[in-house]
Amino acid sequence: MSMHRDDFDRCRYPATIELALLFDWYDLARQQAIAADVPLLELDWLVLQLTSLDRLALRLRSTQGSMISACIPLSEFEQRWQQRCCDRVPVQYLAGFTTWRSLELRVTPxxxxxxxxxxxxxxxxxxxxxxxxxxxxxxxxxxxxxxxxxxxxxxxxxxxxxxxxxxxxxxxxxxxxxxxxxxxxxxxxxxxxxxxxxxxxxxxxxxxxxxxxxxxxxxxxxxxxxxxxxxxxxxxxxxxxxxxxxxxxxxxxxxxxxxxxxxxxxxxxxxxxxxxxxxxxxxxxxxxxxxxxxxxxxxxxxxxxxxxx
Ligand SMILES: C[S@@+](CC[C@H](N)C(=O)[O-])C[C@H]1O[C@@H](n2cnc3c(N)ncnc32)[C@H](O)[C@@H]1O
CATH class of the missing domain: 3.40.50.150 (Vaccinia Virus protein VP39)
Structure with a gap:
């Protein structure tokens, strides 16, 4: 039985986040990354993988639609980014997966x-x-x-x-x-x-x-x-x-x-x-x-x- 696209999106992205709040956090997270010498690309990767936002919208800070679907709530983004910058946890463990060749693979410690x-x-x-x-x-x-x-x-x-x-x-x-x-x-x-x-x-x-x-x-x-x-x-x-x-x-x-x-x-x-x-x-x-x-x-x-x- 195939899954309807909306059902798929609800499964993969059970949370919704107000875009303006996401971008406020994103700006703060960038500063944390720079201070902790963590590549900014990793922040973008995490946001793009765990939300339905696309790269252009992220770059333009487009708040069109005002809400975004996400795998985790904003508070969880904040916590995970702390773990990246302060506890040096690799971003792939924070996301729970990585891409390798054409595969998406679960990774844990x-x-x-x-x-x-x-x-x-x-x-x-x-x-x-x-x-x-x-x-x-x-x-x-x-x-x-x-x-x-x-x-x-x-x-x-x-x-x-x-x-x-x-x-x-x-x-x-x-x-x-x-x-x-x-x-x-x-x-x-x-x-x-x-x-x-x-x-x-x-x-x-x-x-x-x-x-x-x-x-x-x-x-x-x-x-x-x-x-x-x-x-x-x-x-x-x-x-x-x-x-x-x-x-x-x-x-x-x-x-x-x-x-x-x-x-x-x-x-x-x-x-x-x-x-x-x-x-x-x-x-x-x-x-x-x-x-x-x-x-x-x-x-x-x-x-x-x-x-x-
Ligand atoms: C460098 S990792 C490679 C993992 C994976 N093949 C990859 O390329 O991403 C080495 C792997 O060897 C496993 N390993 C270590 N000692 C081993 C042993 N005596 N017998 C079998 N596997 C072992 C580790 O648990 C680990 O999963």
Missing amino acids: DVLIPRPETEAIIDLVIEAAGDQLDGHWVDLGTGSGAIAIGLAGELKARQAIATVHASDTSVAALAIARQNAADCGICDRLHFHHGSWFEPFHDSDIRFRALISNPPYIPAATVDQLAPEVRDREPRLALDGGETGFDCLSILIDQAPNWLEHDGIWIVEHEASQGRELRDRLCQRGYREVRTVRDLAGLDRFAIARSPL
């Missing part, structure tokens, strides 16, 4: 906020697979489910007979990932597993067409120096790659050959400084066609290889 630079990993692995898209694929350390859901969507669009498996050691993250998969209408092609890296598959003889992962890769001491929005608000489990940053990367390099199909693809996101060492380690372990792909900022970002023979 139990999951890393998926980053724009990670988006390319889906196109890279699909390109590497060529026309060999059928079979089992795995996203290890799925967090919000972003990679697994994005990949399942791309495989479906290409009519591949494929199943995407996604695992995480965090039960709370998996609950968010499952919700995201349901919201995106892609549950039928996705299987979620709880456990550490390959552990959930130990009792199976499954072999993967491709392994994709954005594991924790930041050296522990560097995590402590990150911006408070990341260091204090995002899950440490999602960031901390141990003393050198290679704890999880090493497990993925060492164990993946036992789980990849012949000619299977191994692709992992990493920190810019880790490219050379990752290539060396992959070659030592016998992987083939080892290469690094840079991100849009020109930084080494992804290591990609074929399974050892």
Whole structure:
């Protein structure tokens, strides 16, 4: 049964706010943002995402219509913006969602906020697979489910007979990932597993067409120096790659050959400084066609290889 547009709007925007009051608060919020060194774009993003206001009306301070529909009342905007400026809570957690590729994904402090630079990993692995898209694929350390859901969507669009498996050691993250998969209408092609890296598959003889992962890769001491929005608000489990940053990367390099199909693809996101060492380690372990792909900022970002023979 399809929802009438008015019903949809009432669901998404249960509150109404007087525009003149919203703009009074918005001006104050801008000053708070400047004082707290918070990008003004984040304020606009929050207002545009949580109200039915459009960008032009916001820019022109148009009070035409005098009232606006909103997801939350004005008092809640005030509280959430305080949390952004004073408690350094990322704006995506305040909104409760983020956009990633063409997806709208729920995010809570139990999951890393998926980053724009990670988006390319889906196109890279699909390109590497060529026309060999059928079979089992795995996203290890799925967090919000972003990679697994994005990949399942791309495989479906290409009519591949494929199943995407996604695992995480965090039960709370998996609950968010499952919700995201349901919201995106892609549950039928996705299987979620709880456990550490390959552990959930130990009792199976499954072999993967491709392994994709954005594991924790930041050296522990560097995590402590990150911006408070990341260091204090995002899950440490999602960031901390141990003393050198290679704890999880090493497990993925060492164990993946036992789980990849012949000619299977191994692709992992990493920190810019880790490219050379990752290539060396992959070659030592016998992987083939080892290469690094840079991100849009020109930084080494992804290591990609074929399974050892
Ligand atoms: C950098 S986050 C990536 C999340 C998501 N894939 C993304 O790109 O936004 C790393 C993820 O690895 C998970 N993780 C950490 N240790 C793990 C382990 N031993 N086994 C499986 N997942 C793990 C974390 O819970 C977190 O969700």
